[in-house]
Amino acid sequence: MTEAATFDPKIVGEMKEQLQAGKAVVITSDLLQAMEGEGIEGIVELRLSPMAEPDTSFLAAFGSGAGTDLGKPQHAILFPQIRHQSQVAIRMSCIFFRHFPLAG
Secondary structure, three states: OOHHHHHOOOHHHHHHHHHHOOOOOOOOHHHHHHHOOOOHHHOOOEEEEEEEEEEOOOEEOOOOOOOEEOOOOOOOEEEEEEEEOOOOEEEEEEEOOEEEEOOO
C-alpha cells in the first residue's frame, strides 16, 4: 500500500485484521512515515529514520551466483533507512517488482 492509503480512516484496523489472519501486508516507506502516531506502532516494530542511504552500485541476481552488474547511475539513489526495534538499519528497494533488503 502507498501513502494514499492514509485517507482510509480504517486502514490500521484492516492491516491488523489481515496480519491476524496470517496474510501479508506490504507498505511503502512513505505510508510507514505517514502513519506514525496513527496506530501503526501497534502492529509493526519499524520506524522510518530521518536519514537516507545513498547507493550507486546495483546488481540483478536470482539464486546463487555473483549477479549481473546493472551499471552505475549518474547520481546516487537515496534509499530510506527503516529501523527495526533492534536498531539495525534496513535499506529496502524494489527491483524487478520484488522487495528485498540490500546488502549494505
